[in-house]
Amino acid sequence: MTTETTVTTSTPDVATGARVDRTTGAGFVTAALQSARRTVLQFFRTPQLLMLGTVQGALFLFMFRYIFGGAINPGEGIDYVDFLVPGFLASGILWLGMPAATGVAEDAATGVHDRLRSLPIPRASIMFGRSLADTALTGWGLLVTTVLAFIVGFRLDAGVGEVLLAVVLLIVMAYCFMWVFISIGLTSKSAQAATGTCTLLIVPLAFVSAAYVPGDSLPGWMQPVANHQPFTVFSNALRSLTLGGADRVGLGHNTAYWVALSLVWCAGILLVFGTIAVSRFARRR
Amino acid sequence: MTPIIEARGITKRFGEVRALDGIDLVAESGHVTALLGPNGAGKTTFVSAVATLLRPDGGEIHVAGIDACAQPKRVREIIGLAGQYASVEPAMTGTENLRMVARLFGLGRRDARTAAADVLERLGLADAGDRLVRTYSGGMRRRLDLGASLVGRPQLLLLDEPTTGLDPRGRKDLWEAIRNLVADGTDVLLTTQYLEEADQLARHIVIIDHGRVIAAGTPDELKDRAGSNVIEVRPRSAGDLPAVEEALSKIGCEAPYTDMDTQRVSAPVAGGADQLRDVVRLLDERDIEVDDVGLRRPSLDEVFLAVTGKHLEPTDPDSDPQSEPADAA
Numbered sequence: 315m316t317t318e319t320t321v322t323t324s325t326p327d328v329a330t331g332a333r334v335d336r337t338t339g340a341g342f343v344t345a346a347l348q349s350a351r352r353t354v355l356q357f358f359r360t361p362q363l364l365m366l367g368t369v370q371g372a373l374f375l376f377m378f379r380y381i382f383g384g385a386i387n388p389g390e391g392i393d394y395v396d397f398l399v400p401g402f403l404a405s406g407i408l409w410l411g412m413p414a415a416t417g418v419a420e421d422a423a424t425g426v427h428d429r430l431r432s433l434p435i436p437r438a439s440i441m442f443g444r445s446l447a448d449t450a451l452t453g454w455g456l457l458v459t460t461v462l463a464f465i466v467g468f469r470l471d472a473g474v475g476e477v478l479l480a481v482v483l484l485i486v487m488a489y490c491f492m493w494v495f496i497s498i499g500l501t502s503k504s505a506q507a508a509t510g511t512c513t514l515l516i517v518p519l520a521f522v523s524a525a526y527v528p529g530d531s532l533p534g535w536m537q538p539v540a541n542h543q544p545f546t547v548f549s550n551a552l553r554s555l556t557l558g559g560a561d562r563v564g565l566g567h568n569t570a571y572w573v574a575l576s577l578v579w580c581a582g583i584l585l586v587f588g589t590i591a592v593s594r595f596a597r598r599r
Numbered sequence: 600m601t602p603i604i605e606a607r608g609i610t611k612r613f614g615e616v617r618a619l620d621g622i623d624l625v626a627e628s629g630h631v632t633a634l635l636g637p638n639g640a641g642k643t644t645f646v647s648a649v650a651t652l653l654r655p656d657g658g659e660i661h662v663a664g665i666d667a668c669a670q671p672k673r674v675r676e677i678i679g680l681a682g683q684y685a686s687v688e689p690a691m692t693g694t695e696n697l698r699m700v701a702r703l704f705g706l707g708r709r710d711a712r713t714a715a716a717d718v719l720e721r722l723g724l725a726d727a728g729d730r731l732v733r734t735y736s737g738g739m740r741r742r743l744d745l746g747a748s749l750v751g752r753p754q755l756l757l758l759d760e761p762t763t764g765l766d767p768r769g770r771k772d773l774w775e776a777i778r779n780l781v782a783d784g785t786d787v788l789l790t791t792q793y794l795e796e797a798d799q800l801a802r803h804i805v806i807i808d809h810g811r812v813i814a815a816g817t818p819d820e821l822k823d824r825a826g827s828n829v830i831e832v833r834p835r836s837a838g839d840l841p842a843v844e845e846a847l848s849k850i851g852c853e854a855p856y857t858d859m860d861t862q863r864v865s866a867p868v869a870g871g872a873d874q875l876r877d878v879v880r881l882l883d884e885r886d887i888e889v890d891d892v893g894l895r896r897p898s899l900d901e902v903f904l905a906v907t908g909k910h911l912e913p914t915d916p917d918s919d920p921q922s923e924p925a926d927a928a
């Protein structure tokens with residue numbers, strides 16, 4: 315396996331005559347796993363991170379379901395809680411991903427990245443490991459939210475295949491969008507600056523969208539943006555998959571259209587922000 | 600023998616700031632080389648260039664004969680870096696931190712475990728190895744950070760202000776650890792703002808200021824360059840400092856200097872013992888009680904003064920080590 319490709323050679327050191335163990339550095343997989351492990355340990359051992367990443371989604375879900383829910387009408391034949399949950403999970407990617415940006419910015423500011431960049435490892439491996447770990451942590455938060463969603467009355471209307479596809483799609487979306495957060499972390503001067511940038515990005519993306527309310531209930535001037543931005547597309551794709559098809563939830567096009575469009579968005583986001591993050595981390599100032 | 604570091608004409612600008620303005624530095628194997636300079640001198644920038652984190656605008660760096668610009672990966676295989684601020688993970692234990700870095704250096708699982716245990720032992724952290732770093736004191740973190748840089752058994756250790764923020768005891772311990780490493784055949788480049796530190800540890804000292812080398816040599820060579828011996832007096836009461844300064848101004852060949860932190864007045868003198876006797880007589884005439892009076896070789900501070908015309912004490916040696924230098928001159 316690639317994890318064990320490291321070669322250790324013992325060569326007589328020219329300068330001192332002593333025998334020095336020379337290593338050629340960890341391979342890509344080992345380095346990525348070490349980086350991922352650190353991120354996961356950090357999460358589960360830092361009470362604030364663990365709390366935020368676990369109960370934040372549940373808290374918001376309660377608010378939307380019971381406080382705003384009564385005032386929102388998603389259209390005939392569909393309960394607001396059923397309408398809400400798929401969009402809520404899609405936008406959960408945004409709220410749950412924010413600590414990744416803060417963590418990356420902090421590592422950059424405190425010299426962790428300098429240490430890592432001075433090591434003989436493939437540089438892309440570190441951010442790759444982070445992206446996996448942070449996606450897993452977002453997944454954890456989404457899982458907790460989903461369990462709560464069922465408790466507060468969410469019901470699926472779909473076959474096993476569609477539900478599985480929805481789960482995979484949600485994870486793919488979370489993964490690709492994680493690179494946006496990593497890029498923000500790497501380009502921010504401090505953790506606070508990263509938080510600021512994230513808020514400026516998350517609030518419009520989450521609210522100027524069909525994540526929580528039907529797109530056509532938004533003010534007309536918002537609609538051109540709201541109807542086309544990725545989180546509307548993601549929400550619609552998940553809704554179509556979990557609630558029995560695009561037409562059942564009053565959406566134009568069919569389910570395949572929303573899924574395909576989501577994947578196109580994911581690919582674009584991954585390409586652009588993956589490139590930004592990897593080159594930014596590897597850059598020699 | 601190939602020098603461990605050979606830097607020629609290194610320049611680096613950040614906008615208007617010339618952080619490095621043509622640095623030449625050759626560090627031989629087998630001993631500590633100290634890069635000494637005040638805040639903003641360019642120490643971190645130079646270390647970053649050697650560590651392949653930063654690409655100089657001009658000049659060449661070879662590490663153990665390897666071109667750092669052309670073959671950064673090969674340089675990374677033989678260096679270990681401990682940056683200016685301890686960068687160990689607070690949410691992991693000391694052992695976990697070291698094993699992680701050891702694995703990244705390319706050690707297998709078992710070797711990483713052994714190496715981590717060795718390093719903890721060597722740095723006197725064995726008892727704290729299973730505690731989260733979050734619970735460590737600042738000095739322990741610094742030591743662990745040093746440990747992380749040497750767990751891969753690098754040939755060259757780069758230590759950027761390794762003792763900043765340590766108490767005198769912690770500083771002495773770290774010096775001892777560094778001496779042991781050198782005795783075991785590791786080469787060390789360290790930066791410091793402390794004259795005493797460079798004097799204690801290094802056989803080769805390079806003093807930089809504003810990105811330029813202003814003096815280089817062994818501690819003795821540098822002291823010879825400052826020329827004269829120094830008489831130093833510490834009065835029992837701080838109130839006598841001005842009177843001592845006045846007395847010394849009659850004897851010294853240059854104006855005396857009062858260091859408020861250590862409450863000492865020093866002045867370079869042309870000769871030595873005769874002047875010392877005169878100083879004692881003058882102090883006696885003025886009824887000044889002293890704790891300490893002595894003749895010593897010039898310190899690196901006087902070297903700095905002799906070359907640049909200004910003193911080289913950090914403005915505030917106890918300042919928060921996490922605060923960024925505001926100095927952009």
Ligand SMILES: Nc1ncnc2c1ncn2[C@@H]1O[C@H](COP(=O)(O)OP(=O)(O)OP(=O)(O)O)[C@@H](O)[C@H]1O
Nearest residue numbers: 613618637638639640641642643644924926927928
């Ligand atoms: N990334 C950067 N962007 C802009 N200016 C920088 C950058 N890094 C360093 N500088 C400037 O370059 C000069 C040298 O900085 P450097 O950090 O190398 O100094 P130093 O000797 O390490 O100082 P200190 O003792 O405070 O750590 C300073 O004037 C600093 O402001």
Ligand SMILES: [Mg+2]
Nearest residue numbers: 642643644683
């Ligand atoms: Mg510095």
